[in-house]
Structure formats: structure tokens, C-alpha cells
Amino acid sequence: MKRLFLQSILLLGLIISLSSCRTSAPHLDYKALAKASIRLGVDINLEDNHKLYMESADWIGVPYRGGGDSKRGTDCSGLTYQVYRKVYRTQLPRNTEDLKKKSYKVSKRNLREGDLVFFTSRNSGKKVAHVGIYLKNGKFIHASTSKGVIVSNLNEDYYTKHWISGGRIQ
Numbered sequence: 060m061k062r063l064f065l066q067s068i069l070l071l072g073l074i075i076s077l078s079s080c081r082t083s084a085p086h087l088d089y090k091a092l093a094k095a096s097i098r099l100g101v102d103i104n105l106e107d108n109h110k111l112y113m114e115s116a117d118w119i120g121v122p123y124r125g126g127g128d129s130k131r132g133t134d135c136s137g138l139t140y141q142v143y144r145k146v147y148r149t150q151l152p153r154n155t156e157d158l159k160k161k162s163y164k165v166s167k168r169n170l171r172e173g174d175l176v177f178f179t180s181r182n183s184g185k186k187v188a189h190v191g192i193y194l195k196n197g198k199f200i201h202a203s204t205s206k207g208v209i210v211s212n213l214n215e216d217y218y219t220k221h222w223i224s225g226g227r228i229q
Contacts, residue, residue, distance in 0.1 A: 099210050101194050108172050110146045115192065115200045118142065121208040128153070135190045135202045139175065142192055142200075147173070149228065155190045162226025167213060175226040176201075178218060187223055 087109070095116035096103045103112050117130075118141075124132025128141050136153050143151045152158050159177050170176070170193045180188035191201030197213045211218060 099194060099198070099200070101196060101198055101210075107195070108146070111142070111173055111192075112194070114142050114145050115194065118200065118208045119210070121202070123202050123204050123207045133202050133208065138200070138202045138208060139190050139192055143228070147228070151228065155187045158190055159187045159223075159226055162228050165225035165227045167222065167225060170225045171227070173228075175228065176213065177223040177226060178221040179223060180221065185223075189221070193225065 091113060092103050092109060095112045098116040098119045099112060101112070103109065118133070118138060121130050121138075122132045123134065125134050126137070127133040128137030133141070136155055136158060139158065140151050140153055143149045152161060155177065158175060162175055165174055172193060172195050174193040176191045176193050176199050177187045178189040178191075179185060182188075189201065191199040191211070193199045194210065198210050199213060200208065200210050202208050203211075213219070213222070
């Protein structure tokens with residue numbers, strides 16, 4: 060009798076604890092995602108990395124500042140450093156050479172959201188001089204020396220001409 064009573068109590072406890080367990084869809088702020096989509100010029104789907112797009116949208120319009128990594132002013136590696144720190148909780152190197160060394164090479168056609176994109180500049184020869192973060196559909200976010208943080212397209216002449224490779228951080 061005592062054993063049956065204990066089993067009943069255990070079963071009741073299990074039922075109560077399981078009934079309080081439920082899965083719920085993560086809360087999506089559709090209004091904020093729509094604003095991010097407009098600011099970045101990309102369609103954001105349910106399967107996309109919302110954190111990446113929300114954080115990236117917050118940086119649009121930040122002025123360029125060599126050596127900077129804040130919303131008062133940033134350079135390309137500073138932007139990459141801060142976005143990765145917030146979105147992926149990963150600390151990356153603060154210069155483009157080291158970023159390229161830390162990443163696995165990825166071809167342009169195999170880029171995924173969050174991959175890095177590396178470029179030369181007019182004065183760097185074949186040496187990596189610029190980095191951005193790939194979003195989707197050929198678009199990437201980066202800190203332009205003349206325009207600050209913007210979204211550009213890999214198919215623009217300048218970026219096609221100065222393309223080095225994509226890079227994936229594991």
C-alpha cells in the first residue's frame with residue numbers, strides 16, 4: 060500500500076512537472092525586423108540569422124574612423140569585431156590580415172550569411188586591405204572610408220575588381 064502511494068505521488072509529480080513544460084516559438088519583433096530589412100536592403104526570412112541582421116542594421120550610417128570600433132566611428136575590422144562579438148559571442152582579431160588568416164577560404168558562390176569578405180584596395184596591390192560581413196543575395200555590410208557603414212553588392216565593379224576571397228569563421 061505504501062509503495063502504491065509513493066508511486067502515485069511520483070507519477071502525479073511527473074505529470075505536473077511535464078505539464079508545465081512547453082515549447083514556445085522565440086519572440087520575433089516583426090516591426091524591428093522590417094525596419095532592419097529596409098535599412099539593409101535585403102529581405103529577411105524566418106530562417107535567417109535575425110541577430111546578425113538586427114545588429115548590422117544598427118551600424119548603418121556610423122561614420123568611418125580609422126582604428127575605431129564604436130558607433131561614434133569605426134573602420135572595417137572594428138565593425139567586424141563588434142558585430143561578431145555581439146552576434147556570435149566570438150572575439151576576432153582587429154586587423155584584416157589576421158582576420159583572413161583566422162578564417163577558412165570560401166568561394167564567392169558558397170558564401171553564407173555571416174561569412175567574411177576580403178578585398179584589396181587601390182593601393183594595397185594583392186594584399187588584403189578591407190573586410191566586410193556577407194549578408195545574402197550578394198550584399199555585404201562594411202565600413203567605407205568615404206561613406207561610413209553601408210551595404211554594398213559584391214557585383215559592383217569596384218568589389219569585383221578588388222575581390223580576394225570569402226572567409227568562414229568556425
